[in-house]
Amino acid sequence: MEKTYFEIKITFVHIVIFMIAVxxxxxxxxxxxxxxxxxxxxxxxxxxxxxNQVEAAVNPEELRIVDExxxxxxxxxxxxxxxxxxxxxxxxxxxxxxxxxxxxxxxxTDQNYTIQVGAFADFTNAQKCSSRFSSRGYQTAxxxxxxxxxxxxxxxxxxxxxxxxxxxxxxxxENLEKATFAIKKAR
Numbered sequence: 001m002e003k004t005y006f007e008i009k010i011t012f013v014h015i016v017i018f019m020i021a022v023x024x025x026x027x028x029x030x031x032x033x034x035x036x037x038x039x040x041x042x043x044x045x046x047x048x049x050x051x052n053q054v055e056a057a058v059n060p061e062e063l064r065i066v067d068e069x070x071x072x073x074x075x076x077x078x079x080x081x082x083x084x085x086x087x088x089x090x091x092x093x094x095x096x097x098x099x100x101x102x103x104x105x106x107x108x109t110d111q112n113y114t115i116q117v118g119a120f121a122d123f124t125n126a127q128k129c130s131s132r133f134s135s136r137g138y139q140t141a142x143x144x145x146x147x148x149x150x151x152x153x154x155x156x157x158x159x160x161x162x163x164x165x166x167x168x169x170x171x172x173x174e175n176l177e178k179a180t181f182a183i184k185k186a187r
């Protein structure tokens with residue numbers, strides 16, 4: 001009579017090899033996840049993206065505005081049969097009408113002095129400090145400095161042509177924050 005089943009013999013050696021393979025795969029996947037997390041949480045990556053955002057704010061010509069509203073024709077109706085160049089012309093005209101004038105107060109210029117309001121080892125703390133001052137209308141920058149082999153993220157507020165202007169604004173900030181700040185040469 002014929003056998004209608006297959007016989008598989010599993011020995012202790014087979015089980016050990018299987019467990020080693022599973023353990024090896026687990027370690028490899030954990031390592032890959034750890035590396036991905038390190039790259040995502042790397043402050044240098046966050047600083048680079050923050051600097052790109054600051055550069056985009058400084059150079060308004062480089063801003064790319066995505067407008068998802070339909071473009072209306074001169075008669076006010078949305079037309080699906082418009083050609084791309086016509087839509088581009090309409091969009092350019094609409095963008096020129098809606099674009100507010102650039103506020104010169106919010107753009108960093110090549111001035112001589114700035115006020116340092118904080119220095120943090122952790123980039124997220126520097127961002128919190130920066131956003132606190134920028135929400136009050138001040139221009140801010142986070143500068144990475146290495147002091148005594150330690151990386152510090154300094155938060156700087158404003159840019160001033162003279163030391164007198166910087167001292168005047170520093171006095172306002174110190175009174176507002178109830179803290180002591182330093183005036184530094186801008187880079």
